[in-house]
Every structure is written in C-alpha cells, then in structure tokens.
Amino acid sequence: MSDRARHIPEATVARLPVYLRSLAELVDDKIPTVSSERLAEMAGVNAAKVRKDLSYLGSYGTRGVGYDVEYLLFQMSRELGLTHDWPVAIVGAGNLGSALANYGGFTQRGFPVAALFDSDRAKVGQEIHGVEVHHTDDIAPLAKKLGVGIGVIATPASAAQDAADKLVAAGVGSILNFAPTVISVPEGVSLRKVDLALELQILSFYQEHRDADG
Amino acid sequence: MSDRARHIPEATVARLPVYLRSLAELVDDKIPTVSSERLAEMAGVNAAKVRKDLSYLGSYGTRGVGYDVEYLLFQMSRELGLTHDWPVAIVGAGNLGSALANYGGFTQRGFPVAALFDSDRAKVGQEIHGVEVHHTDDIAPLAKKLGVGIGVIATPASAAQDAADKLVAAGVGSILNFAPTVISVPEGVSLRKVDLALELQILSFYQEHRDADG
DNA sequence: GAACGCTAGTGCGCAAGTTCACAAGCGCAC
DNA sequence: GTGCGCTTGTGAACTTGCGCACTAGCGTTC
Ligand SMILES: NC(=O)c1ccc[n+]([C@@H]2O[C@H](COP(=O)([O-])OP(=O)(O)OC[C@H]3O[C@@H](n4cnc5c(N)ncnc54)[C@H](O)[C@@H]3O)[C@@H](O)[C@H]2O)c1
Ligand SMILES: NC(=O)c1ccc[n+]([C@@H]2O[C@H](COP(=O)([O-])OP(=O)(O)OC[C@H]3O[C@@H](n4cnc5c(N)ncnc54)[C@H](O)[C@@H]3O)[C@@H](O)[C@H]2O)c1
Numbered sequence: 001m002s003d004r005a006r007h008i009p010e011a012t013v014a015r016l017p018v019y020l021r022s023l024a025e026l027v028d029d030k031i032p033t034v035s036s037e038r039l040a041e042m043a044g045v046n047a048a049k050v051r052k053d054l055s056y057l058g059s060y061g062t063r064g065v066g067y068d069v070e071y072l073l074f075q076m077s078r079e080l081g082l083t084h085d086w087p088v089a090i091v092g093a094g095n096l097g098s099a100l101a102n103y104g105g106f107t108q109r110g111f112p113v114a115a116l117f118d119s120d121r122a123k124v125g126q127e128i129h130g131v132e133v134h135h136t137d138d139i140a141p142l143a144k145k146l147g148v149g150i151g152v153i154a155t156p157a158s159a160a161q162d163a164a165d166k167l168v169a170a171g172v173g174s175i176l177n178f179a180p181t182v183i184s185v186p187e188g189v190s191l192r193k194v195d196l197a198l199e200l201q202i203l204s205f206y207q208e209h210r211d212a213d214g
Numbered sequence: 215m216s217d218r219a220r221h222i223p224e225a226t227v228a229r230l231p232v233y234l235r236s237l238a239e240l241v242d243d244k245i246p247t248v249s250s251e252r253l254a255e256m257a258g259v260n261a262a263k264v265r266k267d268l269s270y271l272g273s274y275g276t277r278g279v280g281y282d283v284e285y286l287l288f289q290m291s292r293e294l295g296l297t298h299d300w301p302v303a304i305v306g307a308g309n310l311g312s313a314l315a316n317y318g319g320f321t322q323r324g325f326p327v328a329a330l331f332d333s334d335r336a337k338v339g340q341e342i343h344g345v346e347v348h349h350t351d352d353i354a355p356l357a358k359k360l361g362v363g364i365g366v367i368a369t370p371a372s373a374a375q376d377a378a379d380k381l382v383a384a385g386v387g388s389i390l391n392f393a394p395t396v397i398s399v400p401e402g403v404s405l406r407k408v409d410l411a412l413e414l415q416i417l418s419f420y421q422e423h424r425d426a427d428g
Numbered sequence: 429g430a431a432c433g434c435t436a437g438t439g440c441g442c443a444a445g446t447t448c449a450c451a452a453g454c455g456c457a458c
Numbered sequence: 459g460t461g462c463g464c465t466t467g468t469g470a471a472c473t474t475g476c477g478c479a480c481t482a483g484c485g486t487t488c
C-alpha cells in the first residue's frame with residue numbers, strides 16, 4: 001500500500017464496521033491476536049477479503065501470527081473517525097424519531113443525539129430523553145452551533161426532501177434517511193437509507209421464487 | 215430475453231421495490247405511461263439501468279411511447295410476490311419489536327404481523343397492537359400454522375443466532391435481522407440486515423475523510 | 429404510405445468487487 | 459543459526475455490475 005494512495009473501495013468501507021464489532025468482541029474476551037481466517041468467520045466473509053480489506057488500512061498484520069487485536073481496533077477506529085463523537089440531529093420527532101432518541105445504543109457508540117427538529121409547533125419545546133425538540137426553521141443555526149455533522153430523517157416521506165435540503169443548508173455532510181422515498185442531495189454529501197418495506201419486498205421476491213422454482 | 219432464462223441479478227432485485235414505489239406514485243397521479251428516463255429520475259438511477267432492469271421482467275415497454283404504468287406495476291408486483299400477503303413473525307417483543315408491531319406500514323404493504331415471540335415469560339400472553347405475544351418455544355408450530363414465510367429478529371444481539379435457528383427450524387425462508395451481530399443461516403434461506411450503528415459508522419468514515427482530505 | 433421523432437431493448441467495453449493461489453516473511457524449535 | 463510451519467499481503471483471473479451508444483420498432487404527421 002503506497003503512502004497516500006489510500007482510496008478505500010466503498011465495499012470495503014461498508015465492511016469495516018463489521019470487523020470493528022468482531023474486534024470489540026475479541027477484546028472483551030481478552031484475545032490478543034486474531035488471524036484473518038478467524039476474523040472472516042466472525043464477520044461472515046471470505047478470509048482473502050478480510051486480508052485485502054485490512055491491507056487498505058495499512059500493513060498491520062504479522063505473517064505467521066495474525067493481527068494484534070487492540071492495535072487493529074485502534075487503527076480501524078481512527079480510520080472510521082470513531083475516536084471522537086459525532087453529534088447527530090434527528091428531523092421528525094414522531095414515533096420513529098422519539099424511539100431513536102430514546103435508544104441508548106447511539107450515544108453509547110459515539111453518536112449522541114444533539115437535537116431533535118419538528119415542524120409541528122405542538123412538539124417544539126417538548127423534551128425527549130433529555131433532548132429538546134426545536135423547530136425546523138432553527139436547523140441551520142442550531143446544527144452549526146452544536147457541530148452536527150450527521151443528520152437523520154424520520155419525517156413522513158412527503159417531507160423528507162425538505163428535511164434533507166434544510167440539513168444540507170445547515171452544513172450537514174451525511175444523511176441517514178428512514179423515510180420510504182428517494183431523496184437527492186448535492187454531490188459531496190453522503191446519503192444512506194434504511195428502508196424496511198424495501199427490505200421486506202426484496203425478501204418477498206426470493207421467498208416467492210424459492211417457493212415457485214425450488 | 216429467452217423464455218426460462220430468467221435469473222434476475224441481485225442488484226436489479228434490490229432496485230425493483232424502488233421502481234415499484236415510483237410506479238405507485240404515478241398511478242396516484244393518474245399518469246398512464248412513463249418513459250425510462252422519467253422513471254430513472256424518480257428512482258434516482260440511470261435510464262439505461264432502468265431499461266435493463268425492466269427487461270429482466272419481460273418486454274413490457276412500447277418503443278416510442280414508454281411503459282404502461284398500471285401494467286408494469288402489476289407485472290412487477292407479481293414478480294416480487296406482492297400479489298398476496300406475507301405473514302411476518304417478529305422475535306423479540308421489546309422496544310423495537312413492539313414499535314414494529316405498532317407500525318401500520320407493514321400490514322398496509324402486505325406484510326401483516328402474524329405473531330410476536332419472546333423468551334420472557336412475563337411478556338408472553340400480552341397483546342401488542344392486537345397481536346398476542348407467544349413463547350419462543352412455540353415458534354415452530356405457530357409459524358407453520360400461520361403460514362409465516364418471513365421472520366424478523368428484534369432480540370438483543372446475544373440472542374439473535376438462537377432466534378434465527380428457531381425461525382429456520384420453523385420453516386421460515388427469509389429473515390430480516392435488526393440485531394447488531396452477524397448471524398448465519400443455512401443455504402437457501404435469505405438473510406438481510408438493518409443495522410443503524412453500522413450505517414452511522416459508514417457515514418462517519420466519509421464525514422471524517424471529507425473533513426480531513428477535502 | 430413514407431418519413432420522422434421518440435423511446436425501448438441490448439451488445440459491448442469498462443469498472444468494481446471477489447476469490448484463488450502463491451510468494452514473502454515472521455517466530456519458534458532445536 | 460538454520461529450517462519449518464504458519465499467516466499475511468497481493469498479483470491475477472474471474473465475476474458482477476454499470477452505462478454508453480446504437481439498433482429496432484412504434485406511432486404520428488403530412
Ligand atoms: N415507526 C416505524 O416503526 C417506522 C418504520 C419504518 C419506517 N418508518 C418511516 O419513518 C418515518 C417516520 O415515521 P413515524 O412513525 O415516526 O411517523 P410520525 O408521523 O409518528 O412522525 C413524523 C414526524 O415528522 C414531523 N414532520 C412532518 N413534516 C415535517 C417537516 N416538514 N419537517 C420536520 N418534521 C416534520 C411530524 O410532525 C411528526 O412528528 C416515516 O417516513 C415512516 O414511513 C417508520
Ligand atoms: N430500539 C431501537 O431503537 C433499536 C435501534 C437499533 C437497533 N436495535 C436493536 O434491536 C434489538 C432489540 O432492541 P430493543 O430496544 O427492542 O431491546 P429490548 O431489550 O427492549 O427488547 C429485546 C427483547 O428480546 C427479548 N429476548 C431476549 N432474549 C430472547 C430470546 N432468546 N428469544 C426471544 N426473545 C428474547 C427480551 O425479552 C426483550 O423483550 C437489539 O439488538 C438492538 O440493538 C434497537
């Protein structure tokens with residue numbers, strides 16, 4: 001791996017968090033080193049893929065031995081930007097937005113919910129899990145002030161694009177969209193989606209075809 | 215497209231539900247035909263990809279005109295197996311499991327929650343959104359009786375593999391896993407995951423590197 | 429009925445991702 | 459210090475996916 005030629009493939013980036021979780025388990029179990037084969041088993045992938053993926057981070061393994069678990073965990077955390085917190089703003093303080101704010105798993109993993117936003121004046125001023133609900137008009141100033149880099153959209157589908165636009169205007173560089181609709185963001189802004197209905201429909205396809213063809 | 219050579223690529227299958235949603239919008243707006251270009255714009259993809267994807271379903275377009283919205287919607291629904299309901303079983307009746315059971319969006323899209331399962335005897339017998347909570351020991355007989363084809367795992371990570379095993383033993387062919395852990399299923403069983411922490415970590419990576427490199 | 433405009437369907441080259449297989453190299457045993 | 463077993467790192471073949479650019483063909487106009 002040459003010095004600054006560190007363009008990590010998207011597919012690899014998507015797997016790093018899986019390895020990270022496996023490494024965290026190994027640390028808990030006080031296991032000092034791990035082979036690519038063992039890590040592959042834990043992450044549910046091919047061992048060659050693990051080695052190639054890890055090689056993008058640098059040459060952190062030792063031939064004949066494996067990878068030092070703590071060292072690799074640290075390097076990977078650094079690469080993923082997990083050595084510091086990422087305050088998150090949630091737009092849409094309904095069922096889902098509230099559930100996410102209440103879910104401790106986020107803060108625990110370094111993604112504290114810094115603010116909730118809603119367009120419903122009746123919700124503004126309420127507090128959910130210690131986080132105040134603000135009006136969507138205040139996204140830009142507040143998000144900037146709180147250092148929010150990641151926005152979560154939990155509004156109805158019809159309001160999702162508007163929410164995205166407001167987040168982008170506030171300087172948010174990454175968006176996680178839960179609304180079941182396609183939204184567009186300017187180049188340079190990362191966008192990922194979580195779409196349950198879509199996942200179920202994909203499963204439905206394979207289920208249907210297994211039943212019919214298999 | 216030859217007669218029975220209908221192996222639809224995975225990447226295409228994953229996009230079909232997106233097209234489906236766009237088509238549903240068009241039907242609502244009473245728009246009778248749509249071009250691949252318009253559909254591409256709605257689905258946020260390239261027009262050539264739309265045409266290639268749709269060609270796997272059959273030759274349903276008309277050159278010079280476009281696709282008949284209702285006809286394409288029907289054919290796609292049929293292909294995805296959405297012409298009938300898919301009863302779903304949820305394992306883990308905690309915060310997430312309850313939220314999913316309460317969320318109307320599932321039933322509405324043809325995935326009624328047929329049963330909830332939990333290992334906690336205190337929860338067994340309760341009713342959530344009209345669905346009774348059963349003990350995990352009863353997954354096999356009940357899932358079979360209710361015709362459950364799709365299982366949803368909403369247990370803590372430590373119990374996820376056990377839940378998956380029980381679902382597979384009950385004849386469930388597709389699993390959607392919300393627990394933040396890798397689980398394995400026998401070949402022939404479809405597995406998809408929804409993992410919020412993982413999504414946030416991926417966003418964190420790009421956010422970190424934009425800030426540092428850009 | 430001929431010509432034209434428009435859009436589906438697709439062949440093909442390119443890019444990304446995956447996997448195999450092997451050489452490089454570390455550490456331990458003796 | 460030499461040799462051996464083990465595991466990494468990676469070149470290269472292969473697979474999958476993408477998108478351009480072209481052809482086929484429908485419908486409409488004159
Ligand atoms: N609840 C679930 O389990 C679940 C599951 C999957 C997907 N979803 C999706 O998540 C989204 C939210 O679901 P929900 O159940 O929380 O809905 P909800 O109706 O409970 O909440 C939506 C919230 O968004 C607010 N809102 C509306 N327009 C807004 C705007 N322009 N700007 C800011 N806020 C606005 C509303 O005031 C409301 O508080 C929906 O798109 C839904 O399809 C929800
Ligand atoms: N709540 C959220 O917003 C959220 C968000 C992302 C991910 N998750 C994940 O979803 C899962 C569930 O989260 P939650 O908040 O509902 O947790 P929870 O503790 O509220 O619920 C878990 C439920 O699973 C049951 N359970 C435990 N072991 C079981 C077993 N062996 N078989 C069947 N049931 C068993 C428990 O009795 C409990 O009812 C967790 O893995 C969590 O990480 C939750």
